[in-house]
Amino acid sequence: MKNVVLLTIDTLRKDVLGCYGDGGGLTPFLDSIQDRSIRFTRAQSIGPYTQASFPGILTSSYYLEYVVQEREQELLSYRRTLVSEVLQRQGIATAAFHSNAYLWDCFGWNRGWNTFYDASDEEVDDKAPYTKARELNKKVHLWLSSHLASGRDRPFFLWLHYMDIHEPYVPGRTYIDMEDPSIDLSEDAIFKLFEDVVLKRDISDRGVVELLKKLYRAHVREVDDAVREFFGMLKELDILDNTVIVITSDHGDEFCEHGGLSHDAKMYSELIDIPLIIFEPGRKGPEVCDKLVSNIDIPPTIVRLFGLQPVERFEGRSLLPPEEYPVKGCYGEALDIEASQKMGETKEVHYYRKGNLKAIFREADNSWELYDLETDPGESNNLIDTSTSAEAMKGKLMPRIGRSRRNGS
Amino acid sequence: MAKQHGFAEGFDFWNETSKETSWLEVRYAGSDQIFYEGNYWVEEFFQWLKNNHKERFFVWGHLYETHEGSEHSLLKKGLIKEGELTEFDYYDAKIKMADEKLIGRLLKALAELNIIDDTILVVMSDHGTNLGEHPVKPIPWRKEDKRYPQHTTMYDHDLKVAMIIKGGGLPKGKEVKGMVGSVDLVPTLLDFVGVPSEKFDFDGSSLLPAIEQGEARGREIYSEDLFEARGKGALQSIRTEGYKFIRNLTLGTEEFYDLTKDPREMNNIINEIDKDKTIELRKKLNVFLKGSVSQGGQFSKKVREKIDKRLRALGYIR
Numbered sequence: 079m080k081n082v083v084l085l086t087i088d089t090l091r092k093d094v095l096g097c098y099g100d101g102g103g104l105t106p107f108l109d110s111i112q113d114r115s116i117r118f119t120r121a122q123s124i125g126p127y128t129q130a131s132f133p134g135i136l137t138s139s140y141y142l143e144y145v146v147q148e149r150e151q152e153l154l155s156y157r158r159t160l161v162s163e164v165l166q167r168q169g170i171a172t173a174a175f176h177s178n179a180y181l182w183d184c185f186g187w188n189r190g191w192n193t194f195y196d197a198s199d200e201e202v203d204d205k206a207p208y209t210k211a212r213e214l215n216k217k218v219h220l221w222l223s224s225h226l227a228s229g230r231d232r233p234f235f236l237w238l239h240y241m242d243i244h245e246p247y248v249p250g251r252t253y254i255d256m257e258d259p260s261i262d263l264s265e266d267a268i269f270k271l272f273e274d275v276v277l278k279r280d281i282s283d284r285g286v287v288e289l290l291k292k293l294y295r296a297h298v299r300e301v302d303d304a305v306r307e308f309f310g311m312l313k314e315l316d317i318l319d320n321t322v323i324v325i326t327s328d329h330g331d332e333f334c335e336h337g338g339l340s341h342d343a344k345m346y347s348e349l350i351d352i353p354l355i356i357f358e359p360g361r362k363g364p365e366v367c368d369k370l371v372s373n374i375d376i377p378p379t380i381v382r383l384f385g386l387q388p389v390e391r392f393e394g395r396s397l398l399p400p401e402e403y404p405v406k407g408c409y410g411e412a413l414d415i416e417a418s419q420k421m422g423e424t425k426e427v428h429y430y431r432k433g434n435l436k437a438i439f440r441e442a443d444n445s446w447e448l449y450d451l452e453t454d455p456g457e458s459n460n461l462i463d464t465s466t467s468a469e470a471m472k473g474k475l476m477p478r479i480g481r482s483r484r485n486g487s
Numbered sequence: 488m489a490k491q492h493g494f495a496e497g498f499d500f501w502n503e504t505s506k507e508t509s510w511l512e513v514r515y516a517g518s519d520q521i522f523y524e525g526n527y528w529v530e531e532f533f534q535w536l537k538n539n540h541k542e543r544f545f546v547w548g549h550l551y552e553t554h555e556g557s558e559h560s561l562l563k564k565g566l567i568k569e570g571e572l573t574e575f576d577y578y579d580a581k582i583k584m585a586d587e588k589l590i591g592r593l594l595k596a597l598a599e600l601n602i603i604d605d606t607i608l609v610v611m612s613d614h615g616t617n618l619g620e621h622p623v624k625p626i627p628w629r630k631e632d633k634r635y636p637q638h639t640t641m642y643d644h645d646l647k648v649a650m651i652i653k654g655g656g657l658p659k660g661k662e663v664k665g666m667v668g669s670v671d672l673v674p675t676l677l678d679f680v681g682v683p684s685e686k687f688d689f690d691g692s693s694l695l696p697a698i699e700q701g702e703a704r705g706r707e708i709y710s711e712d713l714f715e716a717r718g719k720g721a722l723q724s725i726r727t728e729g730y731k732f733i734r735n736l737t738l739g740t741e742e743f744y745d746l747t748k749d750p751r752e753m754n755n756i757i758n759e760i761d762k763d764k765t766i767e768l769r770k771k772l773n774v775f776l777k778g779s780v781s782q783g784g785q786f787s788k789k790v791r792e793k794i795d796k797r798l799r800a801l802g803y804i805r
Contacts (some may be wrong), residue, residue: 157492159493179801198790207797274619
């Protein structure tokens with residue numbers, strides 16, 4: 079294979095994709111490429127929000143390992159290696175197109191990219207502060223056309239990140255109608271919902287939460303169309319047949335499953351379960367992998383797809399070929415930002431998942447939870463005091479607690 | 488330049504300082520980590536050369552003997568005494584030590600192995616040092632109130648380096664005038680061995696044309712220290728044969744020196760030069776803050792406000 083695309087969709091829950099079991103038909107395009115894809119059914123994010131997750135997706139390292147405490151917490155430590163740096167050194171053309179302010183050049187995310195677009199120099203909508211997926215596609219088209227026209231036949235690695243699903247949930251009217259034509263909300267009314275309900279994490283009116291979920295789902299439909307457009311572009315440029323496309327998200331989103339909204343520092347499935355699909359044009363027929371994998375495995379997979387030697391500092395393993403991927407547990411960690419601010423000192427949240435068991439530790443109230451996801455997928459029945467596996471699961475997390483304070487930049 | 492920071496990539500053989508071999512331990516303020524610096528690796532190198540000289544090779548060796556701290560080993564051996572010499576003399580002593588330890592021996596060894604005519608030898612330094620020419624504050628993590636040597640400025644004593652190339656069919660004793668930069672080293676080495684460097688997007692370019700002409704004309708050299716740990720602020724500079732412009736991004740200060748009249752960079756005439764010229768120079772420096780060069784977290788209040796505005800609209804700042 080010649081080129082690799084990493085397509086990340088901010089805040090995309092796993093369970094809203096048709097191919098992962100949703101019956102609403104939100105993602106006809108993503109579902110349609112399954113016959114040439116491998117789909118990972120139990121992919122976990124290493125963190126429940128962008129800053130905690132992207133170190134895994136682009137540097138194959140955990141968030142708290144090198145988090146910078148003393149200065150801007152978003153800074154990307156120089157001790158992390160971006161997959162772009164590895165590939166650029168090998169003469170592969172690298173390009174990034176995103177508009178998430180947590181991943182701006184000034185934090186260091188621009189290392190290793192020949193082309194880096196992050197919308198920091200551009201004016202964006204005040205209320206929906208990102209470059210819309212369709213606009214990003216246009217920019218990518220320009221870049222791809224000029225890259226291909228340079229005639230050097232150089233392979234490329236492209237990272238494309240769509241922000242559209244992220245709150246404040248303002249999908250196009252067509253997509254709202256597809257979800258529920260009875261929704262009668264102006265854009266101003268949607269922003270008011272965002273301010274009054276989402277920002278305040280006000281879940282008192284379940285009807286409103288359901289409405290927000292519908293807006294979110296309408297956005298998923300819209301992004302599926304953007305992905306369709308992107309694939310169409312590659313086909314039109316005649317490179318779809320030699321491009322592998324990795325599709326995933328950084329984290330999910332909560333609609334009151336555990337008493338909240340949006341994506342705070344929690345480790346439950348609605349935030350940690352992510353879609354992970356690798357489209358390989360040469361593949362004949364769909365493949366499904368049920369192994370427990372993590373987005374920390376994405377950089378090693380990309381390096382492997384280019385036929386390069388494994389990178390020593392990457393902490394994940396290549397997802398391909400899936401039969402070589404080991405059976406092992408997954409970790410995730412985050413800073414409990416709200417509790418840290420309230421308590422005036424840094425508090426962490428951790429999880430460890432092994433098989434169907436997930437242990438969660440919350441430093442703010444020193445609490446442990448343990449769930450059996452097979453019998454209790456909603457994670458409501460805490461087994462920490464009754465399960466015989468509790469001590470072993472705790473033991474896995476203990477050494478990792480407090481490392482944000484130990485490590486520094 | 489440790490392996491853990493990626494410097495060992497592409498090398499078949501790597502020998503670096505360890506706890507056991509170093510003669511200097513540094514503990515930076517606010518960090519539990521100990522950095523081991525300085526290591527007498529010359530014997531291992533000559534052994535390696537003996538074993539491998541029959542194959543084509545590229546060797547990079549970095550001597551630490553001239554760096555601050557190596558005087559400890561000289562003091563320990565009783566070769567010099569504390570408080571006996573000026574900073575300049577201690578520095579000279581260390582240069583002499585490096586020259587004796589390696590350079591002379593290396594030329595002799597290459598001749599004995601009969602490969603001296605097939606070997607290109609480059610001797611250069613990564614930076615100079617400030618022995619008190621420009622006053623600076625003490626380094627925060629040093630225990631004592633010792634200020635020099637220190638290399639934290641954009642002045643010539645810190646940025647001007649030696650660069651000597653021997654072999655590769657080059658004439659002997661030729662001096663190349665004009666401005667060149669250490670970023671030009673890699674493209675030059677590749678040019679020597681016939682590897683085109685265009686596809687790598689290097690910031691420098693091969694020096695072979697300048698060597699042939701005897702001078703590098705009209706070039707501007709950019710330098711930066713955007714990491715502010717030593718409290719000086721994020722620095723950028725641009726130097727031509729005639730002038731130097733320095734900007735401190737953190738403090739918002741600027742300096743301009745006319746190097747023909749003021750080679751020691753003592754008389755800042757930023758207020759005397761044409762405003763349009765200053766704006767042009769600022770623009771030149773701005774180019775390096777975009778794209779591939781990270782600002783390393785030193786961004787202005789304005790940028791921080793812009794980031795926070797977007798994060799607020801996404802619901803992150805409540």
